[in-house]
Amino acid sequence: MTNLQIFLDIATEAAMAAGTVLQGYLGKVEDAITEKGRPGDLVTVADKASETVILDILHRHFPEHSILAEESGKLGNQDNQFLWAIDPLDGTTNFAHQYPFFAVSIGLLINGIPEVGVIYDPFHDELFRAARDLGATRNRHSIRVSKTSELEKSLLVTGFAYDRRETSDNNYAEFCHLTHLTQGVRRSGSASIDLAHVSCGRLDGYWERGLSPWDMAAGIILLQEAGGKVTAYDGSAFKMETGRILATNGHLHYKLSHELLGVKNGGLHM
Numbered sequence: 001m002t003n004l005q006i007f008l009d010i011a012t013e014a015a016m017a018a019g020t021v022l023q024g025y026l027g028k029v030e031d032a033i034t035e036k037g038r039p040g041d042l043v044t045v046a047d048k049a050s051e052t053v054i055l056d057i058l059h060r061h062f063p064e065h066s067i068l069a070e071e072s073g074k075l076g077n078q079d080n081q082f083l084w085a086i087d088p089l090d091g092t093t094n095f096a097h098q099y100p101f102f103a104v105s106i107g108l109l110i111n112g113i114p115e116v117g118v119i120y121d122p123f124h125d126e127l128f129r130a131a132r133d134l135g136a137t138r139n140r141h142s143i144r145v146s147k148t149s150e151l152e153k154s155l156l157v158t159g160f161a162y163d164r165r166e167t168s169d170n171n172y173a174e175f176c177h178l179t180h181l182t183q184g185v186r187r188s189g190s191a192s193i194d195l196a197h198v199s200c201g202r203l204d205g206y207w208e209r210g211l212s213p214w215d216m217a218a219g220i221i222l223l224q225e226a227g228g229k230v231t232a233y234d235g236s237a238f239k240m241e242t243g244r245i246l247a248t249n250g251h252l253h254y255k256l257s258h259e260l261l262g263v264k265n266g267g268l269h270m
């Protein structure tokens, strides 16, 4: 077994254990929801309990690896070439409202590149897994991106970061513009599920700004292994630290990039 397969299997164990924890808390966190800072940026007892389970499993198997976890921050020696980017509950707002779009997202970056990813949606019992050159699966069956190549025939998805009230770079203009050019733009409230759904062809493309590595790491390798494309908005090489991602089936990548840049350059026509 390659190392990547071992990392994938342990990440799967952690994601599924955490998903079971989340399911146990669903509908029971009303008295345990707090805001982390910005309005709407919630954290619940479930986020923390899920993260504890993941960290326990990863520490037990890979004590020397670095961790970047949403609720605990940086743990271990961050110079280690192995960095686990963990979102114990991606879609906390949905979870708090019992809106069933949330997931556990665990990605492994090796020398800064996402190489292994597991996204587990416990409500629908959907397990998305991928590792570099080992393919992408949903519930152990291979997945591929869609073949849609025209924006007019596409269904897209995006999201709006918690700083949306503080900046005009809040993705509202892009959302309106693309809504007019496509069959629709969805907003699921879980970045990892967005990336998973593009990966298995339910959606054709996704873009968002203001993201963190734990939102994207697992979904990036999943999408790449499913045949999709991940770049910056302008089509140049993706950079994790920008928090900005354009992720598509590849076929409509540059058309979507062109439209996003048009909005950025003031070309909004509604």
Ligand code: IPD
Pocket (backbone or CB within 6 Å): 042, 087, 089, 090, 091, 092, 093, 158, 159, 160, 161, 162, 188, 189, 190, 191, 192, 208, 210, 211, 215
């Ligand atoms: C959020 C979700 C949402 C995205 C936000 C993220 P959280 O993560 O992924 O879809 O629009 O930018 O922060 O807070 O639910 O883990």
Ligand code: CA
Pocket (backbone or CB within 6 Å): 087, 089, 090, 091, 191, 214, 215
């Ligand atoms: Ca998240």
Ligand code: CA
Pocket (backbone or CB within 6 Å): 047, 070, 087, 088, 089, 090, 091, 092
């Ligand atoms: Ca989260």
